[in-house]
Amino acid sequence: MTTGNILVIGANGQIGTVLTETLRNAHGNDRVIASDLAPAATAAHGPFETLDILNAVRLGEIIRQYDIRQVYHLAAILSATGEQHPQWAWDVNMGGLFNVLEAAREYRLKVFFPSSIASFGPFAERQNTPQHGPLEPTTVYGISKVAGELWSQYYFLRYGVDVRSLRYPGIISYQSMPGGGTTDYAVEIFHKAVLEEPFTCFLRDDTRLPMMYMDDAVRATLLLMEAPAEQVKLHTSYNLSGMSFTPAELSAAIRAHYPGFEVQYQPDFRQGIADSWPESIDDTDARHDWGWAPSFDLQAMTLEMLTRLREKYGR
Ligand code: NAD
Ligand code: AKB
Numbered sequence: 001m002t003t004g005n006i007l008v009i010g011a012n013g014q015i016g017t018v019l020t021e022t023l024r025n026a027h028g029n030d031r032v033i034a035s036d037l038a039p040a041a042t043a044a045h046g047p048f049e050t051l052d053i054l055n056a057v058r059l060g061e062i063i064r065q066y067d068i069r070q071v072y073h074l075a076a077i078l079s080a081t082g083e084q085h086p087q088w089a090w091d092v093n094m095g096g097l098f099n100v101l102e103a104a105r106e107y108r109l110k111v112f113f114p115s116s117i118a119s120f121g122p123f124a125e126r127q128n129t130p131q132h133g134p135l136e137p138t139t140v141y142g143i144s145k146v147a148g149e150l151w152s153q154y155y156f157l158r159y160g161v162d163v164r165s166l167r168y169p170g171i172i173s174y175q176s177m178p179g180g181g182t183t184d185y186a187v188e189i190f191h192k193a194v195l196e197e198p199f200t201c202f203l204r205d206d207t208r209l210p211m212m213y214m215d216d217a218v219r220a221t222l223l224l225m226e227a228p229a230e231q232v233k234l235h236t237s238y239n240l241s242g243m244s245f246t247p248a249e250l251s252a253a254i255r256a257h258y259p260g261f262e263v264q265y266q267p268d269f270r271q272g273i274a275d276s277w278p279e280s281i282d283d284t285d286a287r288h289d290w291g292w293a294p295s296f297d298l299q300a301m302t303l304e305m306l307t308r309l310r311e312k313y314g315r
Contacts, residue, residue, distance in 0.1 A: 004069025
């Protein structure tokens with residue numbers, strides 16, 4: 001085992017639930033320590049520690065207790081919740097990252113820090129948004145991600161800390177529910193379809209956003225974290241692309257399986273957030289530097305989501 005023990009911070013969230021299980025399958029349950037504000041499903045199959053990431057002392061205790069060598073720092077306040085509580089979102093997103101980066105400097109840890117398509121704002125090119133170009137996000141979440149990317153690069157350049165990062169699109173999964181983002185509709189819609197209930201979408205029908213199936217997101221994360229250091233050429237955050245679609249296109253893909261599925265549109269404040277984000281992403285650097293390629297398109301993802309949720313709901 002070359003990775004040493006691994007700490008997942010924010011392990012109970014949408015991504016953490018699946019990433020923790022995947023890491024445990026690869027490295028053994030005891031080598032992957034889940035942590036979050038309170039125990040939940042991730043506590044069932046391996047070590048779990050209660051951790052508020054704003055508590056740097058507790059973080060240090062856990063790192064020493066388990067001889068941690070790698071950290072996946074997933075704890076954050078997402079875009080929609082962040083707009084309702086901007087100062088709290090800034091405190092958690094930046095304060096948490098600083099505690100992780102400082103611990104990484106002190107204990108020589110390898111770190112994964114997820115950024116987001118929210119790093120881009122209205123002045124970025126909206127189609128095939130390039131890796132380099134204007135960022136200028138208009139949400140507190142996006143501001144915290146851009147700042148986080150730059151601080152990650154700073155810790156690499158100044159202290160040699162091995163921090164790796166991806167700008168995730170909206171992630172779609174059946175295992176866990178999303179936690180307060182603008183792309184959440186693309187998960188909620190599948191639950192309604194399988195339960196054969198109508199769905200009310202909080203975005204306009206023509207709102208195109210970059211999205212990715214969870215399997216691809218986890219695979220990209222592990223590919224980047226396991227890549228030889230010389231292949232990791234960007235130390236801010238890599239653009240990452242899976243698919244792009246609108247709520248109308250997703251509804252049509254679901255209707256191929258559930259012809260009677262009803263969708264209404266009632267855009268709310270999240271429409272303004274979505275309108276400031278890219279429609280599709282150019283991830284040439286990730287493909288070139290460490291061999292990234294997504295596996296799931298809209299049709300494959302839709303079939304997989306519906307199949308898995310039917311099993312989950314016994315339908
Ligand atoms: P989530 O909201 O589902 O989960 C976040 C977890 O962090 C929760 O379990 C929460 O309890 C925990 N948390 C919150 N505050 C904490 C604190 N102070 N200390 C410790 N834990 C705390 O989020 P997610 O969707 O799993 O996202 C994980 C990461 O990936 C975040 O950094 C997010 O910005 C990023 N990301 C997610 C998506 C997506 O579509 N899910 C897209 C882009 C980027
Ligand atoms: C959100 O909508 O806030 C997240 C993200 C794209 O970062 N899903």
